[in-house]
Ligand code: RIB
């Protein structure tokens with residue numbers, strides 16, 4: 528049976544490929560896509576999600592969500608994703624957003640689903656936190672929470688913190704406090720999923736679909752990460768989706784994870800404890816079979832229109 532998921536995102540050049548991967552994979556049943564401000568403002572991430580689902584020929588409903596974190600100021604990352612959030616690609620406009628705000632829709636789906644639903648968070652976790660904090664009784668309807676979030680060590684938005692965790696650390700803390708299984712794809716994991724020109728060339732050879740080439744164009748528009756010595760561009764968000772589809776591509780370790788909620792320079796840091804004996808509250812993905820990951824992603828992108 529396909530795994531029912533709700534995908535919460537902030538597209539986003541890597542979110543784009545995560546959305547395509549989720550929609551192209553029969554192992555998953557995407558019940559809804561919910562959108563937050565993050566990489567760029569909600570005024571861009573929402574139309575981007577609508578464009579991407581239209582390109583994929585998908586009828587999955589897309590819902591607007593939070594345009595700011597639970598606390599503090601909204602800060603975006605256009606220097607990474609372009610001011611439009613998709614690397615400057617000119618793509619067709621999608622359909623209008625489905626009615627209903629993200630947190631309300633997440634709660635409705637959880638309330639009505641016959642089976643527990645996996646919540647996949649690949650942006651700031653505001654929508655997921657708002658849904659679960661305002662109706663705690665639904666927690667047992669959450670099969671697991673799978674996040675691209677956090678880092679063992681060096682961050683990518685500050686030296687201490689990864690962007691999604693840093694953007695709304697209180698939201699991430701709320702998710703961890705639910706007690707439901709939480710899976711982290713951290714920066715150290717996604718640094719193993721490096722997009723390179725050779726990998727993009729290999730994708731393009733897989734077919735002529737508009738999604739395959741849009742994904743290739745989006746990734747080709749990016750500057751290799753200086754944080755990773757220009758070796759390539761880390762493909763963060765599809766890692767969270769790929770774990771649900773093919774967990775054998777990964778190794779993982781149960782850890783105790785806490786979030787720094789202070790106002791100082793380490794705000795948003797994920798403190799991942801794997802040795803002190805503290806009770807684990809999350810599973811942290813550690814290694815990735817990168818060639819297997821890119822083969823899976825290419826094969827699924829090639830299935831799309
Ligand atoms: O730190 C990387 C994460 O932040 C990715 O999800 C990227 O899309 C941004 O949301």
Ligand code: CA
Pocket residue numbers: 536537538539541542565566649650764
């Ligand atoms: Ca994202």
